[in-house]
Amino acid sequence: MLKMTHLSKVYRTEVVETYALRDFNIDVKEGEFVAVTGPSGSGKTTFLTIAGLLETFTGGEYLLDGVDVSGLNDNARSKIRNEKIGFIFQAFNLIPDLNVFDNVEVPLRYRGMKAAERKQRIMDALERVGLASRLKHYPAELSGGQQQRVAIARALAGSPRLLLADEPTGNLDTQMARGVMELLEDIHREGATIVMVTHDPELAARAQRNVHIIDGQEVDIAEDPRFHAEHAASSHV
């Protein structure tokens, strides 16, 4: 489903080159739930934005659903994003001017779908996350957990092949986080491929497989003492 081989991302200035990802490899199979972990600044989010075609990469190869995405122009990348990828962000990223219905509708609009089909998909997605009764509510009228559920509904509405989640519970309290996590697990059980970036070892533990990144490279988790320290700290809490 998602395969990166010897992938690198370099940020260059006049005086310095910074590797955000270096010789990075990952292979996510269809239907897998993979957690990408690592300390702050390790390259997790860079990986996710490249995976989501929001950023280009400097070297290596990236196959998404069997398609080599290097060299695609903006239109083609946008089309793939729209049709194959669903995003769930830490900050929800709902559009404040739009109500719940209109927020979920956004990716479907860009697909050129007819109104009746859009409506059906929106209703299905909102029922799936338990918010079908909040169609006319605006983001500011919802709790954080509800906002993240709307964001998940927005990601699901287009029936993407791949869900990319960036710290999906990072802005939520424990109870809301648990609810959102259970929802993601349900979605995975229904067959979705999910790649979730997190630095929370507990959340990572609920995924089928973990990929750990340090300094832009995937490493064996046993080699990262910081992960064990964080894990120990979160276990005491």
Next chain:
Amino acid sequence: MFAYYLDLALRSLKRNKVLTALMVLAIALGIGASMTTLTVLHVLSGDPMPNKSAKLYYPQLDPRDLDGMRPDEEPPKQVSWIDGMNLLHAARADRQVLMTGGAGAIQPSNASIEPFFEDARFTTRGFFPIFDVPFLYGHPWSPQDDDASARVVVLSRKLNEKLYGGADSTGKVMHIGGKDFRIVGVIDTWRPTPHFYDLMTGNYSDSEGLYMPLTTAVDLKFPTNGSRDCWSNSANTDMKTANCTWLQFWVELDTPAKAAAYKQYLVNYSQQQKSLGRFQREPNVHLRDLMQWLDYNKVVPSDVHLQMWLALGFLVVCLVNTIGLMLAKFLRRASELGVRRALGASRRTVFAQLLVEAGAVGLVGGIGGLLLALLGLWLVRLQPSSYAQLAHLDLEMLAGTFLLAVGATLLAGLLPAWRACLVTPALQLKSN
């Protein structure tokens, strides 16, 4: 998608009311000032005979003596009686007319109306067909009336309404300058702008109220209006023989070939007159078509051009302000645009969405600009200039107002929209 973009644009404009109001105000002020001056220029520089102007020509000859002759000197702007009559009777054009402005003292038969002077056109019959003058009642006088200096007259609709309440007055007799004239026709509303056929009596004068045969008016020594250019220190006051140019002569030539042939005829005529001893200078002729004639005479006042350039400069300043405001508005929405990009909007899509928003600002600004232009034109009409009363917005300029407003705002929106769609979505999504 356009309806969706429009819906998004309206939501966005409502969200930042102050910023939106400032942009609309900037556009409205720029458009209002520009459209006011452009409308005045449009009215003043328009083609008074759009269907015929390319076929109407104004011949010029140079019958003057050698005194004060300068190289490349333009011939006089009018013709003498002798040359005018020669050219008229030669009838080398498809149509021709010889005329001058004047005035007639009218003694109304209705005693309740005081006698008054009315602007008149002393002309040959050709005036009416050559300028497509529309008739409400009756018809022009006959060629025989021209030859016989007949006391016939054609009235304007306005004068007919004043004297006869708008009824068909043909056949009636009216008193002009103490003489009886038979009314043969009443023309419908007709006011070519500029007053091209006789610029000597004002570039934007109203049309005359009375039209009578030139020969009749000259025989009766009715007073003429306009300018007179005389030479050889002639003391001769007989306008038929004096060395003076004082008449306007127009010809209609249906094809460029006929125009070229007519110009050659003017050269030949000048040579013939020189050989006869009437003309002293080498042939110096011009044959300008109607629009060239207006251009040569610089009919549009220079201050109108200056005002237009100042107003367009002001529009540019307003647009620069709008660019700044729009840039601020679009970049403030970078996070929303980042989300849209993540959800599948291409740069082109985001660009189109923002341009529709710019267009909506332009449309609302255009409405404001239209109101300001109407106010500006009302203020122009309060001025004492001869053209002031002509300053009205027609349908063409109305459409032009909105086209200019939307076009200018789209232009102003290009840079902000481009900058906004270049925003890296990944950065915006991370920064939230």
